[in-house]
Amino acid sequence: xxxxxxxxxxxxxxxxxxxxxxxxxxxxxxxxxxxxxxxxxxxxxxxxxxxxxxxxxxxxxxxxxxxxxxxxxxxxxxxxxxxxxxxxxxxxxxxxxxxxxxxxxxxxxxxxxxxxxxxxxxxxxxxxxxxxxxxxxxxxxxxxxxxxxxxxxxxxxxxxxxxxxxxxxxxxxxxxxxxxxxxxxxxxxxxxxxxxxxxxxxxxxxxxxxxxxxxxxxxxxxxxxxxxxxxxxxxxxxxxxxxxxxxxxxxxxxxxxxxxxxxxxxxxxxxxxxxxxxxxxxxxxxxxxxxxxxxxxxxxxxxxxxxxxxx
Numbered sequence: 632x633x634x635x636x637x638x639x640x641x642x643x644x645x646x647x648x649x650x651x652x653x654x655x656x657x658x659x660x661x662x663x664x665x666x667x668x669x670x671x672x673x674x675x676x677x678x679x680x681x682x683x684x685x686x687x688x689x690x691x692x693x694x695x696x697x698x699x700x701x702x703x704x705x706x707x708x709x710x711x712x713x714x715x716x717x718x719x720x721x722x723x724x725x726x727x728x729x730x731x732x733x734x735x736x737x738x739x740x741x742x743x744x745x746x747x748x749x750x751x752x753x754x755x756x757x758x759x760x761x762x763x764x765x766x767x768x769x770x771x772x773x774x775x776x777x778x779x780x781x782x783x784x785x786x787x788x789x790x791x792x793x794x795x796x797x798x799x800x801x802x803x804x805x806x807x808x809x810x811x812x813x814x815x816x817x818x819x820x821x822x823x824x825x826x827x828x829x830x831x832x833x834x835x836x837x838x839x840x841x842x843x844x845x846x847x848x849x850x851x852x853x854x855x856x857x858x859x860x861x862x863x864x865x866x867x868x869x870x871x872x873x874x875x876x877x878x879x880x881x882x883x884x885x886x887x888x889x890x891x892x893x894x895x896x897x898x899x900x901x902x903x904x905x906x907x908x909x910x911x912x913x914x915x916x917x918x919x920x921x922x923x924x925x926x927x928x929x930x931x932x933x934x935x936x937x938x939x940x941x942x
Contacts, residue, residue, distance in 0.1 A: 632800055635662070635791065642787050643669020645905030650784045653791030660761035662791060663720045666760055673717020673757070678710050681723040686747070688731060695747035700907045703748065711744060714757040719755040724784065725765035725776060736780045759784065794831040794838065801827050804835060808842040816851045821857060821916065831862045857921045864925050908933070
């Protein structure tokens with residue numbers, strides 16, 4: 632991420648197009664704004680290519696002339712007008728309709744465009760930053776995205792790695808979000824371990840929402856495993872149990888723990904259940920409510936199992 636930060640600084644000092652690649656939630660718009668803020672001339676205008684389609688999208692981007700269609704009682708300036716002199720950020724550019732891809736290409740080449748229903752060309756000189764979570768190169772091969780537009784956008788490229796590929800950033804991000812949303816909240820070692828081990832398919836955005844949820848449910852000052860989102864709890868439980876069972880299955884020749892079957896040591900099912908409960912109880916530091924949630928059973932069932940196994 633330090634390398635990403637250095638590249639953002641270099642990109643911000645130029646006016647060449649930038650293409651940002653990354654999964655959903657990796658912070659592509661934040662990086663786009665950072666590129667703009669290096670040399671913050673004009674406005675930073677967001678064009679969300681995934682939210683609008685057809686004529687509505689075209690009128691939002693290019694604006695429309697008075698009388699262009701029913702209800703167009705006045706002229707309306709488009710997003711490209713607002714971006715003149717600044718930065719136009721095309722979010723999820725891979726979702727842009729083919730007919731709009733062609734029109735956008737002309738804008739990038741000629742620095743001018745015509746409003747919907749308009750007769751004259753209007754100039755707009757802006758820096759373009761585009762972002763997508765799609766594989767645009769594959770879309771070009773499949774004829775879903777114009778090759779010439781791809782080359783026009785792909786002058787400088789920046790890939791944002793998913794959070795699972797930079798787990799060392801998680802404690803820093805957690806501290807940042809706690810400072811933003813918390814009220815003197817802190818996390819204990821168990822919570823930080825669970826947050827670091829989780830894969831975060833929603834990336835930084837999912838982590839941010841998780842911290843918001845935890846803070847909202849806990850008056851502080853310490854956030855505990857009981858406050859963790861269920862997805863994080865379930866994943867942590869799976870890994871703890873897997874690690875425990877891997878250790879069990881690697882043991883050889885212990886007649887009290889395993890039964891030889893086809894030359895292998897296989898643990899009795901009751902012993903697997905007993906050890907899973909022990910792992911959960913140890914992981915939650917004796918919090919039986921959270922342990923039951925991690926194991927996917929009710930608290931009453933957990934109490935019964937503890938009594939049954941003499942734990």
